[in-house]
Amino acid sequence: MSDHRENHEPQAPRDHRAEAATLDASDPLAGVRDRFVLDDTVYLDGNSLGALPRSVPDKVADVVARQWGEMRIRSWTEGGWWEAPERIGDRIAPLIGAAPGRVVVSDSTSVNVFKAVIAGVRMAGPGCTEILVDATTFPTDGYIARSAARMTGLAVRPVEPARIADEVTERTALALVNHVDYRTGRLHDLPGITAALHSAGALAVWDLCHSAGALPVGLDAHGVDLAVGCTYKYLNGGPGSPAYLYIRESLQERFDSPLPGWNSHVEPFGMISRYEPADGITRGRVGTPDILSLLALDAALDAWDGVTVEAVRTKSLALSDFFLDSVAAYVPPGEVRSVTPYDHARRGSQVSLECAGAGEVMAELIRRGVVGDFREPDVLRFGLTPLYTSFGDVERAARVLGEVLRERSAEDGAGAAGSGEAGGPAGSGPAAGPGGSGSAAGADGPTSGGPAA
Ligand SMILES: Cc1ncc(COP(=O)(O)O)c(C=O)c1O
Numbered sequence: 001m002s003d004h005r006e007n008h009e010p011q012a013p014r015d016h017r018a019e020a021a022t023l024d025a026s027d028p029l030a031g032v033r034d035r036f037v038l039d040d041t042v043y044l045d046g047n048s049l050g051a052l053p054r055s056v057p058d059k060v061a062d063v064v065a066r067q068w069g070e071m072r073i074r075s076w077t078e079g080g081w082w083e084a085p086e087r088i089g090d091r092i093a094p095l096i097g098a099a100p101g102r103v104v105v106s107d108s109t110s111v112n113v114f115k116a117v118i119a120g121v122r123m124a125g126p127g128c129t130e131i132l133v134d135a136t137t138f139p140t141d142g143y144i145a146r147s148a149a150r151m152t153g154l155a156v157r158p159v160e161p162a163r164i165a166d167e168v169t170e171r172t173a174l175a176l177v178n179h180v181d182y183r184t185g186r187l188h189d190l191p192g193i194t195a196a197l198h199s200a201g202a203l204a205v206w207d208l209c210h211s212a213g214a215l216p217v218g219l220d221a222h223g224v225d226l227a228v229g230c231t232y233k234y235l236n237g238g239p240g241s242p243a244y245l246y247i248r249e250s251l252q253e254r255f256d257s258p259l260p261g262w263n264s265h266v267e268p269f270g271m272i273s274r275y276e277p278a279d280g281i282t283r284g285r286v287g288t289p290d291i292l293s294l295l296a297l298d299a300a301l302d303a304w305d306g307v308t309v310e311a312v313r314t315k316s317l318a319l320s321d322f323f324l325d326s327v328a329a330y331v332p333p334g335e336v337r338s339v340t341p342y343d344h345a346r347r348g349s350q351v352s353l354e355c356a357g358a359g360e361v362m363a364e365l366i367r368r369g370v371v372g373d374f375r376e377p378d379v380l381r382f383g384l385t386p387l388y389t390s391f392g393d394v395e396r397a398a399r400v401l402g403e404v405l406r407e408r409s410a411e412d413g414a415g416a417a418g419s420g421e422a423g424g425p426a427g428s429g430p431a432a433g434p435g436g437s438g439s440a441a442g443a444d445g446p447t448s449g450g451p452a453a
Contacts, residue, residue: 016329016395016398016399019322020390020392020394023391024390027315027390027391028315029312032387033388035054035055035387036051036052036054037052037053041370041371042370044371044372044383044394045373045381046233046236046384046385047182047210047349047383047385048373049232050233050385052238053299055302056296059296060295060296063291067081084105085104085106085263085285085289086281087298089102091298091301092105092244095213096227096246097217097219101249102219102248102252102281103244103245104245104285105242105289106242106243106244106245107245107286108242109140109209109230111286112243112244112284113144114148114258115259116226116245117131117148117176118258119255119257120173120226121152121154122256123254124173124174128202129154130155130156130169130171131145131148131156131172132156132176133145133158133175133176134158134175134177134178134188136181137176137177138178138209142156142158145176151258161178164197168196170201172197172202174197174226175197175204176205177193177206177207179206179210180215180349181348182210183339184379185340185347185352186340186347187211187215187345187347188346190224194206194224198223203225204225204226205226205228206226207227208228209228209229209230211349212231212235213234214313214385214386215312215316216313219246223248224246225247226246226247228244231244231297233383234385236300237297238293238297238300241294241297241300242293245281247283252281252283253279255283255284259286260275260286261285261286263282263287264284312386312387316349319386320350322394323395324338324351326395326399327402330399330403331402332405332406335355336355336405337354337355338353339353340352349384350384351382352375352379352382353379354378354379355379357408358374361405361408362380364404368404370396372397
């Protein structure tokens, strides 16, 4: 595939449809798409809600009809319900680079952020006075970090992820950072930021919502202390499926949960009034697990059989390159600007395009069978899930986006006296489009200010 940034020479027009067919024909993950329930819609919203894996409906039906309906209470022991949070954590572990016994599935991401931040502060030295929070974080992390700070008497300081290495001090207890920015799709330097935090004596707490299942994370290899993530995006666990908590092995003994529910007790059925935590990752549990959602997630993870995260990453980058190429080919110059970095080392598994009137544009795309989403104020988000997204999907999405924006320009042009230009509201020349070098530079700067951005 050519690099669109160097494509300055006049060339024969490319046939993106034919290229997509060739890329799909040689895609080693192409067959995995059949493991999902999909239709003629181009579904590029797996970074919000993953598609339904075919393995889920029968499994959930069995959980309801047989395990609950017939076995009833016996399923907690004979059906393995009680151990499911740790067992399913062990299934997620290889996808995020963790050994068994370091991941537990439980609660929502927000609740796990709370556990991780308070437990992290409790592990920090007595001289620590502050928590650093990714200044561009998904809002819930910022809200919870501020509450955790109030409860522990620390201050919160928002810092851009790229500045954490410079801003961390001996007074920093921990930094809470999003691995991939939900809005721009920018991938942050997990190994480098973690190492910088450690060298100042602080803990690294990562939110993996937009990276788990989309790219290698390497939690154990990079010495991450604590991590959280959801399972309903690239892990396809279903709406509201439970989240997970990772605790580095050597910290587990010191993990003092702020939510020490009975499921985390060393003897949960002892009904003992004095709290004594269980050993290991079980300390991350709180109350009775949400079995229906948890076992739907268990079934969803079957979609990963025989698939490596490395293969997923290779395809993800090829998909986003091809999507950006196709957008550059189909969309009139100046209509959109990529805020997703072009540099592979800094790109997650989505492409975000700034576009005037993005809400209306996305509504029109959805009407025409291309489902992405829209984030305030002006970002079109297209999530790429390599398990089921095809090159044909992204080519069609770019083509329909081009049609919608050309029609809009034509309507605007017809309405404006004397205007024969096709240029849209976002303005001027090729440099503003995804193929322009100006947009590549612009893509790297975070575009929002604080945790609640
Ligand atoms: C980065 C990030 N963190 C946290 C959340 C919210 O998680 P939950 O609703 O499971 O608490 C999201 C949801 O999209 C997210 O993208």
